[in-house]
Amino acid sequence: MAEPHTIQVEVVSAEGEIFSGLATMVFAPASQGDIGVAPRHAPLLSMLKPGEVRVETPAGEELFFFVGGGAIEVQPHRVTVLADTALRAKDLDEAAALAAKQRAEEALKDRSSHISQAEALAELARAAAQLKLIAKLRKVRG
Amino acid sequence: MPGTKEIRAKITSVKSTQKITRAMQMVATSKMRRAQERMRAARPYADKMRSVIANLSAANPDYHSPFLQDRPTVGAIGIIVVSTDRGLAGALNANVFKQTLLLMREWQDKGAAVKLCLIGAKGMTFFRRLDTPIVANVSHLGDRPHVKDLIGTVKVMLDEYSDGTIDRLFLVGSEFVNTMTQRPVVTQLLPVAEPPAEDLQEHWDYIYEPEAAQILDALLMRYIESQVYRAAVENVASEMAARMVAMKAATDNAGKLINEMQLIYNKARQAAITKELAEIVGGAAAV
Numbered sequence: 001m002a003e004p005h006t007i008q009v010e011v012v013s014a015e016g017e018i019f020s021g022l023a024t025m026v027f028a029p030a031s032q033g034d035i036g037v038a039p040r041h042a043p044l045l046s047m048l049k050p051g052e053v054r055v056e057t058p059a060g061e062e063l064f065f066f067v068g069g070g071a072i073e074v075q076p077h078r079v080t081v082l083a084d085t086a087l088r089a090k091d092l093d094e095a096a097a098l099a100a101k102q103r104a105e106e107a108l109k110d111r112s113s114h115i116s117q118a119e120a121l122a123e124l125a126r127a128a129a130q131l132k133l134i135a136k137l138r139k140v141r142g
Numbered sequence: 143m144p145g146t147k148e149i150r151a152k153i154t155s156v157k158s159t160q161k162i163t164r165a166m167q168m169v170a171t172s173k174m175r176r177a178q179e180r181m182r183a184a185r186p187y188a189d190k191m192r193s194v195i196a197n198l199s200a201a202n203p204d205y206h207s208p209f210l211q212d213r214p215t216v217g218a219i220g221i222i223v224v225s226t227d228r229g230l231a232g233a234l235n236a237n238v239f240k241q242t243l244l245l246m247r248e249w250q251d252k253g254a255a256v257k258l259c260l261i262g263a264k265g266m267t268f269f270r271r272l273d274t275p276i277v278a279n280v281s282h283l284g285d286r287p288h289v290k291d292l293i294g295t296v297k298v299m300l301d302e303y304s305d306g307t308i309d310r311l312f313l314v315g316s317e318f319v320n321t322m323t324q325r326p327v328v329t330q331l332l333p334v335a336e337p338p339a340e341d342l343q344e345h346w347d348y349i350y351e352p353e354a355a356q357i358l359d360a361l362l363m364r365y366i367e368s369q370v371y372r373a374a375v376e377n378v379a380s381e382m383a384a385r386m387v388a389m390k391a392a393t394d395n396a397g398k399l400i401n402e403m404q405l406i407y408n409k410a411r412q413a414a415i416t417k418e419l420a421e422i423v424g425g426a427a428a429v
Binding site: 010012013014015016017030031032042043044045046047070071073075080082084085093094095096097098099100101103104107108125128134135138 | 180194197230259260266293297301346351356367403
């Protein structure tokens with residue numbers, strides 16, 4: 001278990017673990033103002049704004065992590081920062097969703113457009129199969 | 143020497159094909175390792191997210207998020223299909239598509255409409271031949287898919303769910319069992335299955351900023367996105383493993399082919415020499 005004056009901190013994002021270790025103090029950009037979390041802080045759950053999370057380690061070091069938003073969960077001996085890897089805002093997400101829809105529509109429209117790399121590779125596979133057949137025929141004849 | 147020239151040309155051509163397949167095999171091997179690492183890296187986030195959501199929903203039994211509630215009637219379902227962008231990966235995509243078609247048939251028999259969301263170019267080429275509406279698509283994510291490339295696509299489906307145009311959301315993708323085995327799996331994304339109660343260590347009386355309901359919904363949304371992200375990364379690992387095996391088989395086959403053709407070539411060459419000698423000897427004897 002954690003020492004009396006430290007708190008276990010984990011900063012994780014969907015694409016990987018960013019930090020895991022002990023800290024004497026954690027600062028985070030909560031959605032309604034920056035917060036500082038000391039060991040034995042009351043349980044708290046908050047969303048985060050884009051900004052930096054600062055972790056003070058027992059060795060006196062200061063570590064900075066940029067988060068694009070996310071959430072923070074505080075338990076008396078544990079802080080979990082669930083960081084977003086991507087910057088997100090309502091209208092940004094909306095635009096991305098719209099783009100995804102458009103891509104689907106466009107892909108449905110031009111059914112026979114450019115030859116992609118995938119098709120070229122399939123061509124290669126077909127050629128290899130043909131070679132095999134030719135070889136077999138040759139063997140039968142020769 | 144009839145035929146020997148053609149055989150020689152074929153041997154050269156098979157050799158160059160073999161070079162390509164061998165290179166692809168090696169590239170797939172190293173990419174697979176990196177994809178596996180990314181799969182591992184994504185695990186802590188999903189685990190943490192799950193435990194926070196479990197704590198949160200246990201602390202707020204009176205708030206029922208629409209993401210958690212089972213709808214009594216299912217009029218339509220959404221399916222997110224994760225496929226690869228490129229071929230030459232054995233039966234990987236075919237298995238996923240088969241599984242999807244089975245799922246579609248199952249729900250269509252129950253009278254539910256189906257809406258598709260496709261991740262990967264191969265899925266698009268396959269499913270656009272069907273009459274099923276495709277509402278969102280993203281492809282060419284590369285070997286390192288990023289969450290930010292998936293947000294929009296997932297949001298389309300989440301919106302459909304919130305609007306009530308779909309009542310259930312499924313995810314079909316490949317599960318990376320090991321290098322030799324990849325299995326198509328169907329996961330239900332929405333409504334989110336309630337986290338089992340024994341997962342909870344303690345009940346926390348949280349202070350919320352802003353409100354519990356908002357936080358829960360935001361977390362659930364991210365949780366679903368992280369599941370789709372994991373599926374995309376796992377799909378890359380599966381793709382590379384499948385391609386590695388397929389290309390190894392192709393390289394071996396090319397090797398066998400070259401040996402066979404070399405034998406045919408040698409025989410033809412020897413026959414030609416023997417014939418020539420016989421002609422010379424025959425000619426000398428005639429003199």
